[in-house]
Amino acid sequence: MTTSADDPADGWFPESIASDYDNPGGANTPETITPAVDLLAELADGPALEFAIGTGRIAAPLATRGIPVSGIELSRAMAARISSKPGGETIDVTIGDMTTTRVPGTFSLVYLVFNTINNVTTQHGQVEVFRNAAAHLRPGGHFLIEVGVPDLRHLPPGQNTVPFHLETSGDDHRYAGFDHYDVVTQQFTSNHITVTPDGRGEFRSIPFRYAWPAELDLMARIAGMTLTHRWADWNRTRFTEDSTQHISIWRTTT
Numbered sequence: 001m002t003t004s005a006d007d008p009a010d011g012w013f014p015e016s017i018a019s020d021y022d023n024p025g026g027a028n029t030p031e032t033i034t035p036a037v038d039l040l041a042e043l044a045d046g047p048a049l050e051f052a053i054g055t056g057r058i059a060a061p062l063a064t065r066g067i068p069v070s071g072i073e074l075s076r077a078m079a080a081r082i083s084s085k086p087g088g089e090t091i092d093v094t095i096g097d098m099t100t101t102r103v104p105g106t107f108s109l110v111y112l113v114f115n116t117i118n119n120v121t122t123q124h125g126q127v128e129v130f131r132n133a134a135a136h137l138r139p140g141g142h143f144l145i146e147v148g149v150p151d152l153r154h155l156p157p158g159q160n161t162v163p164f165h166l167e168t169s170g171d172d173h174r175y176a177g178f179d180h181y182d183v184v185t186q187q188f189t190s191n192h193i194t195v196t197p198d199g200r201g202e203f204r205s206i207p208f209r210y211a212w213p214a215e216l217d218l219m220a221r222i223a224g225m226t227l228t229h230r231w232a233d234w235n236r237t238r239f240t241e242d243s244t245q246h247i248s249i250w251r252t253t254t
């Protein structure tokens with residue numbers, strides 16, 4: 001629930017969200033983080049820059065591998081958590097928008113994980129993310145994105161909603177999560193309804209824009225990069241028609 005401590009400038013990730021973001025489980029387990037950090041550490045043969053670095057969930061453990069890591073982040077509330085993590089004290093964070101913010105230095109790797117390209121809700125803005133990544137890379141440097149494959153195969157004609165999580169029998173709360181798609185505009189929302197035992201509910205709806213992997217390849221080309229790898233996960237599983245997410249890596253061509 002949003003609180004008075006929330007600063008509107010922090011967007012969808014204000015204090016009330018940031019304070020729970022690092023709770024154990026889910027995306028914060030070693031099983032999730034370690035393969036990501038392993039692959040990023042292998043790709044980085046020099047400084048790395050994370051777009052939308054958040055609380056440093058990935059960047060801090062990457063920094064503990066001896067890689068100089070910088071970050072760009074919109075939310076001060078999220079970024080405030082980075083320096084208290086092992087490795088986080090070495091990370092330079094710039095508060096700003098990854099579509100336009102430039103930081104000093106040249107990087108071997110720029111990366112943007114956890115579906116966050118979708119948080120930029122226009123095609124123009126997403127292209128600017130690619131152009132900004134390329135502008136920070138040294139020749140031959142890599143740009144990596146982790147993002148879900150749009151769930152369009154779950155939409156039969158006439159349907160625009162895909163449930164992704166339901167808890168209907170919890171003692172402390174009940175929950176419904178669903179995505180709502182507009183296949184004309186490529187806009188979608190992720191929606192969360194939480195109901196407490198006394199029957200009170202909270203509804204939270206977050207806007208996104210989805211792009212098919214081929215559209216991301218075209219954005220990379222506009223920014224002067226070509227695809228080098230596309231995997232289904234951080235363990236380099238082959239990407240197939242049934243993959244639900246992809247790790248894509250493009251390389252600057254100049």
Ligand SMILES: C[S@@+](CC[C@H](N)C(=O)[O-])C[C@H]1O[C@@H](n2cnc3c(N)ncnc32)[C@H](O)[C@@H]1O
Pocket residue numbers: 010011012013051052053054055056057058072073074075078096097098099113114116119120
């Ligand atoms: C799902 S979190 C991911 C954080 C981190 N990368 C991780 O993997 O845990 C999305 C983050 O993106 C940030 N964000 C969203 N749009 C942004 C933008 N245009 N520029 C910079 N940061 C942005 C949010 O503030 C939030 O911290």
